[in-house]
Amino acid sequence: TTLLDALRKTSVAASEAGGITQRIGAFEVVTPTTSRRVTFIDTPGHAAFSGMRRRGASVTDVVVLVVAADDGVKPQTLEALQQARDARVPIVVAVNKIDKDNANIEWVKQQLKDLDLRDAKQGGDTLVVEVSAKEHVGLDDLEEAVVQQADQLTLHADYKARAEAYILESGLGDGRGRVLSVLVKRGTLKVGDYVVCGTHSSRIRQLLDHARRPLSSSRGATPSTPVEVVGLTGVTPKAGDFLVVVRDQKTAGTITRMRKRAEEMRQLEESDQTSAVTRDVLAFKKHVLEGKGVHLKSPNLHKKMMTKAYHMPGESDADLIDAEDQSLQQEHTPTHTDDQHEGREGLEEDGGSQPAMPESFAAAEGQQLGLVIKADNYGSMEAIKDYLDQWTAKDEQRRDRFALVSSGVGAVTEADVEKAAVSNSFVLGFNVEPLEGSRVHQLLHRHKLIFRKHEIIYKLFDDLEALHDFHFGPRYLIKTVGRMIVTRTGDYTVTNRDKSKEVRTVAGVDLKEGRAAAGNDYFYKITRRSVVIAEGLNVLSMSVQGKKATEMPKGEGAIIFKVHDDVQPGDEIVCYENKERPPLFGQLNIPKFLEANKL
Template identity: 35%
Template sequence: MQAPSIGGVMLPRGKGETVRLSRGASLTDFAEKINANPASLVQVMFNLGEMVTATQSVSDETLTLLGEEMNYIVQIVSPEEEDRELLESFSIEFGEDEGGEENLVARPPVVTVMGHVDHGKTRLLDAIRKTNVIEGEAGGITQHIGAYQATTEVNGEDRRITFIDTPGHEAFTAMRARGAKSTDIAILVVAANDGVMPQTVEALNHAKAADVPIVVAVNKIDVEGADPTKVRGQLTEYGLVAEEYGGDTMFVDISAKQGLHIDSLLEAVVLTADAALDLRANPDQNAEGIAIEAHLDRGRGAVATVLVQRGTLRVGDTIVAGDAHGRVRALIDDKGNTLEEAGPSTPAMVLGLTNVPGAGDNFLVVEEDRTARQIAEKRAARERNAAFAKRIRRVNIEDLDKILKAGEIQSLNLIIKGDASGSVEALESALLQLDVGEDEVDIRVLHRGVGAVTESDVNLAMGSDAIIIGFNVRAEGRATQMAEREGVQVKYYSVIYQAIEEIEAALKGMLKPEYEEVELGTAEIREVFRSSKLGNIAGVLIRSGEVRRNTKARLIRDGKVVAENLNIEGLRRFKDDVTEIREGYEGGINLGNFNDIKVDDVIATYEMREKPRG
């Protein structure tokens, strides 16, 4: 095969050499590696049927396709590898203890509390905090910094434990998704009266995937109907066998509300850490660790809670955290006290960063401000390029037929969330039985669960090109914005047959949707007013977008859809009738004849727009 040429100029064809490119690289980056003219590569891509500019970030698939055409093997460098190479270029070793065995000292275990909603995760963290207020510091102001330390006595010795104060596996998974090993041990909280629930299993799977030891806290033993033995039996099915049954998992019966047996739980954590883990680090090197959470504070600027994993962080150090950098102006602990330094496994709030890092970003101390700035800028550029490239497209139902015909995917990955386990199982069973004819297309349900669509679901969909199906539930918190930003499709249904028919039609290439639902805004009910003439009127705060009169609406209670096809019949600001109310403003909403509204319900408004078929 002849080498491609542009205007009579032959392009340099490879001989099967490997070209290493970062995720989101452009044709200009490729051209530099093979000593070619970027414009000629644009022409090659045009001949291959793709319009790409020389400086545009392109997907991994496009780079590989171009490499094959030019007889080069394209190797996409992973973000972790790229970060390691970036730090090596500044002669920085990250993630290793410098020095020998004699430099290592014991450090406290780092613990995350996980479990089903309402099983007492937050109350347990509060109980541990109250039980362990160190004498003399009781007057200190306790503030939420995302992590704190507790002390317990084991074999006559005071032992410290660090708790990451972000209960739930969503935060845990978000950190893991970014390659952060933040946790040494997981405490799985299970209510003795409820037993194992869907989110308990989900949390357990996340902990097992991270390969961390688990201590089970059987909570609510003081509640009527509590049966700790039943919990032990149920968890045996998932591979957690209690020590008293001959297994190696420690179970502790507690009551977070009454503060019962909290010390026994802390002792179990320490004993598990001693038996299963070698928790040592070198405190005499430049500090390294991860950012647990970060936010923009009106008075203090960018504030990050970091967990030091090795080395010692001191006031005045120059640090890089993700794509943020700065000099440490102050270190603050969870009691509001200022610290001079923070050693291994110590959490601290850091002031002095230029911008807000992400949860799970690693941080490290460097010698010079200039080095910190250069590392942060290169990381920011890399993130930006990768984001542009990723935006190309993910799987969606409307284009499924084309993608299947092109052979780009052989299976359709789904995540199903619903309002009840029965309907979720019914939908899953019906979808798995779909017969799509001769084409061998696998339908795989990666995860199913009860409750609203969460950021954790979107994270899972991103990593596996899945479509999320919400049956009688909606997305909660920032999950909608995250799905839109990452290009993950979330389809909502209220009738099982509609979901089945639509997916079957998509698989058979017959789907021609004419309209799509566009969310306009959401309003949270703060108060309910009774009117003899109009019925119940909702006093609301507009949470997002805008709410318009005469648009469609649905009522959401605790993440579940309780009423569909409602109408915004009246809209008021103070005493005036208005046509719309924007985000951040308060007002009154009348839903016509529908009066079953409560405080904390959410009114989500939408309209149907005609969707052009590509």
């Protein structure tokens, strides 16, 4: 964003939360030398916004790949490069931050060369421009490089055709209803046009240019012009959809009806295919199970299906079925009464025939955490869902621990809170507030629900991880305080409370990291040649420089443990705290369902 701010001579980056781009933006500039109009699409660089970058690459004529001169090629750089290549879009590289003291331009160019992006000045075919957005250095060269690359493509568009526009972003504006950020691909988009998007149609009430100035009905938006479309009703498009202008309202209605019928037919075909698969599976189960003395309408079918011998078998399962056949026959002998279990009861017992639980109630089951998430636009919601999918996929145990009860774009409403209350879910918001004039806050308080909202997306991700760790992690957290090595050992006579004397082992130690302390809040673990000898130990006595102490800084000291004497030179001793996990988000009143499920 800082580079694009410099190009359009604004300071958007300073006003963006966290100083990072979190949505697709588009604007126009006029090049200083050739006076050519260039539209720039700003896509987020944060790892979470992969979908936005992919959409940006798919509608551009030229990709400007920004690489920092001090950081070099990053994972997001590689991803953006691959997306540009997948879209077969030519690339101009901008090496930014050349003003920094630790800038290493030649190193960056070597990285680019390794990626088959050789500088044209060094005999390659990639335009590489050195710039400093902060100092406004090289910006004219960058604009001209973009124009030069575009001229090689012989770009052209039909201004008189019926307009088509690509939806970059979709969201709800402040008091303006549905707002679409679009890029016109062909034709001229005007106020009053009837448009079709997916299975919906509407009429454009207002068009705003990239500076949010209204466009007159006569002017319109021509190809490669970024505009905001305001006032569409009954349309719920997603980023990546196309907006197509049609002749009139009647035509729009005809097209949407045809598309709806086509969509219904597609869903019906999918349903038929699913039903066919289900019938095949049930037939296979019937063949296997009834051959082993289990009737499909048995009221105990679900229980029997859960035994490992009666999962749908492959060839390797044949012996397993035979081995347990006798025990099953003893447990269940088919009788005529089993055939009388008809209707709903029999169907519910049939694995796979029972209706699936509604999504909004999934979080109430066992150890799942329900989430109700609202975002300011579809791109942000897409990024949140992608992150949730990727993060949970990293660990097999995480996959079934979150249930996305509800998600959507716009303010948090009373209906959102009611869904969260029914499903014991957490409410998370990104760049959204509770609906003005609603009872959202009162309902949250009444149901004792947690509501968190953020303007920076990675802080919302931190919340998701915190929710998981608090709910599924241990109640007590181990924090390492210090590490030491035993340098020598000796005998020391201690006097017990009953006046009896006892010879104990004293360990002379060299504290290498952190500190050590006595007291019941501090515990010790002894490791010898990578094997844990003892842990959970408390200190009986501690001394530093021959004097009794309660805390030991780095350096030499001595320790006697309360009930452990097996200490040898070379042992590693770790001092740690075992503290109860702090309240979630600093809130003392944790919802009852969460506290009840706490490990």
